[in-house]
Amino acid sequence: MRRARGYRTPRGRAARPGAAPPPLPPPPSRRSDGAPRHFRPDTSCSRSCGSGSGGTPRVRRGAMRPLTEAETRTVFEKLGRYIGENIQLLVDRPDGTYCFRLHRDRIYYLSEKLLKVAASIPRESLTALGTCFGKFTKTQKFRLSVTALDFLAPYAKFKVWVKPGSEQSFLYGNHVLKSGLGRITENTAQYQGVVVYSMADVPLGFGVAAKSTQECRKVDPMAIVVFHQADVGEYVRNEDTLM
Template sequence: MRPLTADETKTFFEKVARYIGENIRLLLERPDGLYCFRLHKDRVYYMSEALMRHALSFPRHALISVGTCFGKFTKSGKFHLHVTALEFLAPYAQHKIWLKASMEQQFLYGHHVLKSGLARVTENTAKYQGVVVYNMKDVPLGFGAAAKSTAECRHADPTAIVAFHQADIGQYIRSEDTLT
């Protein structure tokens, strides 16, 4: 477990900033103490500084994970967010999409969001902006990228894709058989 390098930090914060903007600061300086991001086996973990100090007493090969996994770096150096980061991204999300009940299950099966299933969208959402997807009861379901801006969504065909699926809470169930 080690701190992120300058390049890794830049790549990681650019990806997270697509969803929560300048609110990254709120993830690091929380009322319950200071938090940090650490890299272990190409995965970025989010943890309190106290937990990080305790984890340093273990050898690297003995650690499986520590804290909450935010995502992983690919071999090419790109960063992919995991659905486990949703709990921390959702409260600070700047751009949100709410789904109708009929589209909720489709999104949880890994499908993109269609205009016909869109209930609401945050104003001034730009094209390809990171969005957090909610149901109508304000429960975060996952995240993705806006395929159309807010203005384009108003005039889109009902079968047009308005948000690309990236991760959702249904992934736990879909990947259950591969975990054993």
């Protein structure tokens, strides 16, 4: 004869067949909004992002703002490699006062007059303002853009001129070789930031000197004398991502 199967009690002992099961625990009491009393909403986003009207979190990522002290030091150190103390001439100009602003990880150079106009535009609709000097990478390193060339060239302290036959190679993103070097500023140190010109004094881009002026006189013709950083050919090659 088969034995009837019964349920087990919470302690693991088999109960008598046909016995009534124990009553279930009562449900947790509810709050006035219908949620259980032990329910705790996650308010971490509201604390970190802030809340606007109606409890909507405000996201400040990408908002136009002045540079912090660390960001200003990073940007000015990079500009100082090319124009030295002439950075002051970029800020105090005869046509007004200019400043730098950070917007969506990019550094923009603009006048205070334009800044007041841009302040009235919602940050969601603001794409760019002034002239883009470069951008910060994910590791917080500042990368100078070719769009700053027009402001670096007039104040550059060290310059390099390339021969006509080497202009196209540089505009395709290649380094400058000794065979393509036309002239170089005297007393240029190794790893000094330089602005690259054509022999007709047209700014083509900028880079870093791989050799000093004295070393350039005796190196091999195929040796690199200027490391490429940026060139005006990027307006065509990187048209979609330049701005």
